[in-house]
Amino acid sequence: MAMSAPTTRDHAVTRQKRLTAATIGWNGVEGVVAVAAGIAAASVSLIGFGLDSGIEVSAALVLAWRLAQERRTGCKQEADRLAQRLIAVSFAALALYVGVESVRDLALGDQPSASLVGIGIAALSLVVMPVMARAKRKLAPLMGSRAVEAEAKQTLLCALLSGALLVGLSANAALGWWWADPLAGLFIAGAASYETVSVWRADSLEDTCCV
Numbered sequence: 001m002a003m004s005a006p007t008t009r010d011h012a013v014t015r016q017k018r019l020t021a022a023t024i025g026w027n028g029v030e031g032v033v034a035v036a037a038g039i040a041a042a043s044v045s046l047i048g049f050g051l052d053s054g055i056e057v058s059a060a061l062v063l064a065w066r067l068a069q070e071r072r073t074g075c076k077q078e079a080d081r082l083a084q085r086l087i088a089v090s091f092a093a094l095a096l097y098v099g100v101e102s103v104r105d106l107a108l109g110d111q112p113s114a115s116l117v118g119i120g121i122a123a124l125s126l127v128v129m130p131v132m133a134r135a136k137r138k139l140a141p142l143m144g145s146r147a148v149e150a151e152a153k154q155t156l157l158c159a160l161l162s163g164a165l166l167v168g169l170s171a172n173a174a175l176g177w178w179w180a181d182p183l184a185g186l187f188i189a190g191a192a193s194y195e196t197v198s199v200w201r202a203d204s205l206e207d208t209c210c211v
Contacts, residue, residue: 016139023060023132023155027053033121043112044101045181049122049165051097055090056158060151062086087151088200094157095192102185105178112181114173122166129159153195161188 034050037043062083104110136152168181 016136017064019132019136019139020060020064020151024057024064026128026132027056027060027158030121030125031057034118037115037117037121038112041113041115041118042110043115043118043169044105044110045165045168045185046112046115046118048098048101048185049118049161052094052158052161055094056154058090062090062151084199087154088196090154091157091192091196091199095189095196098161098185098192099189102182102189105182105185109178111178112172115169116173119166119169119173122162122169125162126159126166129155129162133159153199157188157192157195160191164188 031050031053034053035047036050038046038048038050065083133152133156136155137149164184164187165181168184171177171180
């Protein structure tokens with residue numbers, strides 16, 4: 001049975017706490033598996049995907065801190081703004097790493113070995129992350145938190161990176177197209193750069209307790 005939509009702000013905060021905990025748990029495991037598989041296959045893109053999972057965990061931890069601030073002192077615009085800016089910084093770090101490594105792979109012609117484990121974890125992430133992102137995005141207006149909205153975008157970006165990784169690893173394994181993954185990585189780096197600016201400049205949601 002599908003979970004009912006939250007009807008009050010308190011219910012939304014409780015739901016978001018659960019989603020944040022799930023995000024931290026999923027990405028923690030995903031990151032360890034991806035990095036280990038990347039090292040085994042000498043795949044920079046797979047290692048980078050694992051590190052991206054670490055960035056996603058950091059964004060979730062930032063949001064967990066923001067929710068803890070609300071529980072102790074009430075909804076504060078200053079706390080929400082700081083959490084929003086920290087998430088923007090995580091987007092920038094992701095854009096820089098993926099962009100540099102993608103260019104490096106294209107320039108040097110590095111060709112990773114096929115990784116069935118990597119393909120599997122990318123496929124699972126591509127299924128799980130959009131569901132989490134959609135659930136978080138629905139809670140943001142009710143909570144009046146731009147930080148929640150920003151963290152939902154981070155989760156969605158993780159899904160996009162999963163898709164790019166899946167295409168790259170699958171093309172390399174099936175067709176020998178080693179260059180497919182770094183090209184997709186450059187697209188993701190561009191999207192992450194856009195989100196860095198968008199999240200950093202965003203105003204708080206109107207007509208909420210955070211205003």
